[in-house]
């Protein structure tokens with residue numbers, strides 16, 4: 001073990017102590033969180049359990065172990081699913097400890113002049129905060145798909161060997177249909193009697209790669225009696241930045257979103273991505289010390305944020321036109337369940353539309369191991385967890401696996417492919433499924 005030189009390590013360690021020590025001290029070491037932790041299950045080591053990670057953060061904050069060599073690798077292999085928080089009897093805020101640990105890792109890496117994840121840092125700083133650039137990237141993917149270049153590249157054996165995660169995930173990206181992109185700065189009327197005015201949060205990945213799902217979301221909302229505003233100036237929620245240890249970059253994105261959404265005067269801010277929704281609900285964390293009224297504005301914004309499933313439970317679904325064919329099951333979004341505490345909303349909608357064709361998935365609340373970009377960074381570890389989940393999917397005999405987050409959606413598509421279930425099972429976003437039930441066809 002190499003302890004950091006005080007001159008370079010002191011700032012990161014000091015901040016880690018200030019941001020996480022008190023929270024970590026609340027842990028009473030009971031171990032109730034271990035059975036719900038997917039990485040503890042799959043890797044079988046205390047250091048890959050919530051309790052183990054908390055102890056490593058404590059030790060690093062006290063300068064007893066090295067922040068980069070001893071603490072960071074374990075935090076790196078955490079999915080951030082936050083199932084551990086729901087099992088904890090004393091309310092240890094694991095998410096806060098994890099975020100502080102990752103931010104300390106980034107600061108320490110920079111202080112020691114080490115390079116780390118250059119490509120991902122470049123993308124987080126120069127791609128995700130810029131909706132125009134992301135849309136251009138989406139158009140590139142769309143053009144490549146039209147010319148079938150993606151299949152050519154991803155089927156190329158050297159590409160598979162050089163970047164197995166990228167090629168595996170690249171092959172299951174759904175067709176990008178740019179014609180469905182929503183025009184920013186528009187206000188679309190409710191169909192029939194207006195019940196509410198809502199503002200739609202498009203998300204960066206959803207807007208770039210899955211615009212058809214966003215379009216269907218807005219159409220469903222309108223059919224359910226909502227006037228929908230699509231604010232110009234909105235941007236990425238910052239969740240990926242926080243998870244990768246860049247809270248300052250996330251704070252700038254949150255501020256832009258507050259400016260964009262406050263102008264609309266909408267009662268609710270609606271999103272269709274569990275991970276983004278969790279960040280919208282917790283956006284105040286990155287502005288806690290900002291002053292200037294930002295924390296209060298963030299709190300008001302968070303209180304108005306809702307997942308699409310919660311809104312549709314509240315407004316009522318559009319009339320059911322078509323019952324689903326075959327059995328339907330649900331893979332839950334960890335962040336919808338564990339952070340937004342709204343797990344029951346999608347289940348209610350599925351029971352209402354599928355009736356006795358709905359089958360609960362054993363372990364539905366267990367993370368699918370998409371974990372933001374965990375599956376890209378730790379492909380083998382992610383696939384071990386995913387393959388175990390697919391055994392449960394097979395048991396349900398479902399032909400439709402419903403998801404409510406883009407990362408889970410892609411991961412379940414990959415799982416179906418890996419399990420050889422492609423000819424009898426599909427993964428869809430909840431919005432796609434509900435649109436089918438409402439007889440909505442994505443044509444424009």
Ligand code: SF4
Nearest residue numbers: 037078079081082084
């Ligand atoms: S966030 Fe998920 S993977 Fe990480 S320690 Fe908690 S339960 Fe385990």
Ligand code: SF4
Nearest residue numbers: 027028030031033088
């Ligand atoms: S359940 Fe809570 S108190 Fe118990 S070990 Fe896990 S984090 Fe610590």
